[in-house]
Amino acid sequence: MQIAFFFDQSRCVGCYACSIACKDWHDLKAGAVHWRRVTSREWGIYPKVFLTYLSLSCNHCEEPACIQACPADAIIKRAEDGIVVVNRDVCLGNKVCDMRCKKACPYHIPQFGDEENATMQMCTFCLERLSEGKKPVCVEACPMRALDAGSLEALKEKYGDIKKAEGFTYSKKTKPSIIVKPRYLK
C-alpha cells in the first residue's frame, strides 16, 4: 500500500489553514520549518491576470531521492504504507552533511530549523493520527476541502491521475505520491 495526498489547486484560495494547522498539531514554531508550505504564483499582464496557490508537504515518493542521498541512512520508507520517515537521532545535521537530502529532492521538501547543525524534519503523514483512523491534520483543516489523503490507488480512482499543476511537475524519477487538480491547465 502506498499512501498519498490529493491537492485541488482549482479550489485553493491560499488561506494557509493547512500549513498552520500542521504547525499547531506538531507544535512547530514559526520560522524556518514548514512541514506543509503554501506558495503562490502570479502571472499575466493587467487586466489578464492569473493566480494560483500550491500547498505541498513531503510527497512520500515511491522512489525517494532523499533516501539515496542520505549518507547516514537516516531516512527510510515504511514497507506497510510507503510513508517516508526520518530518524532525527541518526541524521548527521545540516552543517555536517550539507543537506544532501534536500538538494536531491526535486521539491526541496526536507526541512531544517535555524538551530545549530539542525537535523532534518518533514511531514510524517500524521502517523499518530493514521493509527487512529484519522486523516492528516492538514486534510481535516482545509475549509475548501481542497486536500485529501488515502491510498494512492483509491485517490486515483476518486480523482483521476492528474500529475501537473501550476508550480508542480511530476518527477518521473522519484514518483511523488500526490494527485493534483490544476486551476488553469487543461
Added chain:
Amino acid sequence: MNSKNDPTTNTEEREIITSCPHDCGGRCVLRVHVKEGIITRIETDNGEEPQLRACVRGRAYRQRIYAPDRLKFPLKRIGERGKGAFARITWDEALDTVAGELTRVKHTYGNEAIFYVPYSGNTGTFLHSQLAVYRLLTMFGGFTPVWGSASFWGNLFASNITYGTLTTGHTRNDLLNARLIIMWGWNPAESIQITNTSLYLARAKEAGIKIVSIDPRFTDSAAAFADEWIPIRPGTDTAMLIAMAYVIIAHNLQDQKFLDTYTTGFEQFKQYVTGEEDGMPKTPLWAEKITGVPAATIEALAHDYATGKPAALLTLGAPGRTAFGEQFHRAASTLAAITGNIGIHGGDPAGFGLQPVGLQPLASAGLLRGAAPGNLPEGTTAKKGVHITKVWDAILKGKAGGYPSDIKFVYTTNGNPVNQFPNTNKAVEALKKVEFVVVHEQFMTATARCADILLPVNTHLERNDMVRPWHSGPYYLYLPKIINSLHESKSDLEICSELATRLDISGYCEKTEDEYLREFWDAAKNFTHTAPLLDYDALKSKGVHKIALKEPAIAFKEQIEDPTGHPFPTPSGKIEIYSRRLAEMNNPKLPPIPRYIEPWEGPHDPLTAKYPLQFITTHFKRRIHSNLETIPWLRECEPQMLWINSLDARRRNIGHGDMVRIFNERGEVILPAKVTERIMPGVVSLDEGAWYAPDEKGRDRGGCCNVLIKDEHSPAGAFCGNSCVVEVERFTEEK
C-alpha cells in the same frame, strides 16, 4: 461542574468545542484539546455536515492565548501619555484609580464628559462584550456614546430604508440555485463573510454557474471562483449599477410585474436613469468615464443579470465604505428589484444580508435589557452620540465644535480605535488632551499605549459565554470556559463588577455566568427565526447545534408569495426604490432615489493633482482587523505590503519589495511595495489592521492605513475608508 468534568483541572486530554467570537466574518467550530488546564492543540469541526471549518486565524489561536506579549497585570502610565511606558500595579490600585477618576469627572463635569469608545473585539457574544461597560456606565448615570461602524453602516442604512429590515439574506447553500453570481467588491476568501461561503462559491463554479468579480483588485476570490474579473475605480460602483439599470430599462428587460407588485418609486428612478429628469442619460458610456469599466462590459453584464434569472448580486461592505457609500447599497437593491431577483431561490436582494434563520442580533443584547434607565436605546445611539470617524475631532473641539459634550474621560474596551478609526495621528493628539484614559486590553495596541490605566482582559477561552453565528445562520454555539484566566487577567464583566462596587452601584451583577447565560438563552426565544430553541443545557453539553434545513432559507419568501398578507416592513409596505423618509430629510446628499454622487477623494477629486493614487483598505487573511497582528504563525503567512500596479511602480522607479513612502496631508506610512498586476493602475491598497508604529519623525512603520484616511463619514454614516487619495514614492533611509 464536578472536577472530573472541569477542563481547567482534568489530567486527561479532552477535546472541547468552542468558536471565535471575533469581528471576523465567520463563526466556526474550534475543537480545543486541553490537558491539565493547558491548551495543547486546536482542531476544527469533524462532525456532521455542513462542517464549520475554521480559518487560519482560529487555527493559530493557541499562540494568541499563550502569547508572550499578552497583557498580564494591571498597569499604570509612567511618563508621557502615548509613549507606552507603564509600571505594574495591583488590581486594587487600578480599580480604585479608575473609580476615583470616574467619580471626579462625573462630579466636576457631569456624566456627558465620560466618553465610551468601544468597538467589535467581541462580536455576537451574549455576556462578555462591550455591553458590560455599557451597563456599568448607564447605571452610573450615562455617558457620551459613539455610533456608526467601520464595516457596514452604509449597507445597514440602505437596507433599512429599502427593505425595512436587515434580514435580507439567503443561507449560502442557496448560491447553488443561482444561474449567475456577481461578487461586487467582495472577497470572502479573505473576509469570510459567513463560514463556508467560499466553499459554496467553489461548488457553484464547479456546477457551471457563472461568477463575476467586480473589484479594483484581482482577489483570491476572483482568482478561485470568477469567470470574469471587472476592475473598477474605487468609489464609482454606484455609477456602474445605475448604468446597468439604464441598459435594462432601455431594452425593456425590467421585471415590470415585480416592480408593479412589490416596489414603489421605480418611475422616479427611471426618470433619473434615463435623463428625463436632468438631461443626462446614465448610459454605459457615461459610466465608463466615471468608473473606468468599458461600456460594452457594463452593457453585457446588465444583459446577463436581467436575463439570467435567478441571479445573485452579492454586495457587502467595501464599495459602501466610501463617500456616499449608502447610494451603492441603495442602487444595488434597486437593481435586484428591477430584475425581480428578490424572494426567489438563487437570487439575492443585495441588502444587509442577515439570514432568516437562527438567532437575530438582539438575541445577544441581554446585559442591556433591564439595565438602569439610561440613554441607550438598542440599535442606534445616534442622537446623542459621536460618529466613530469623529471621535478625535469631538475630543479636540467638544461642544464648541458642535459635538454633544466636552470630553474629559475616555473609556475604551473591546477595540483599538487609535489604530482602526480614521486619522490616527489626530487620535494621538486628541488623547493627549483629555484628563484620563482607561483601556481594557489583551495586547499592547496603539490604543493601549495611550492609557493611563491599562487593565488586562481574559480571552473567550477563559470564561463562559454563547455566540451568534455571523449574520445569523442555522446553528448555535456555546463558548465554555476551557482554561483558567491567565496571568492576572479578568473579564470585562468582572472588572465592571468590581468597579460597580466601588461606585456604589447596586444590582450591576447579581448572577453567576451560568445564571445569566441561562436567562439570556431563555430570552433569546423572542429573537429567533427558528423556534423552538434548543434547551440551554443541551446546547451547553453539545457545544455546537446545527439546525437542519429542508431547503435553503431565503428572505422575503412570504412577501413575494403573498404580498397582501405580508407587506414589506417599510412605511409603504413595499420595497422602497423611492423613500419618503429620505425625501423628508431634504438632504441633497441623501436623495430619495439612489443616485451617483461624486465622492470626495475619489478618482476625479481635484486633490488627485497632488495625490494621484486612489488608496483602498482591505481585509487581510491573517488578521481580524487589528487582532492577531503579533502572532508569529500568522505573520509568516504573508507580509504586510502596499499593493501597486507595475505601471504606477515603474513611473516611480519602484521595484517589488522596495521600501516606499505613502503619504497625503494626514500622514505617512513607510513599508515595502508589492508590485503586482493584481491591482488596477491608479489604485494602491493596504490591508487594514496593521499596527501603528511611528518612528521618531512620526512616520508610521507598521502599515496602519488609518494614518492616511480622512476622518469624515458619509451623510448616512457610512465609513469612508475607501475614499482616500495618496502619493507614493520610493523611500531610502536617511543616513
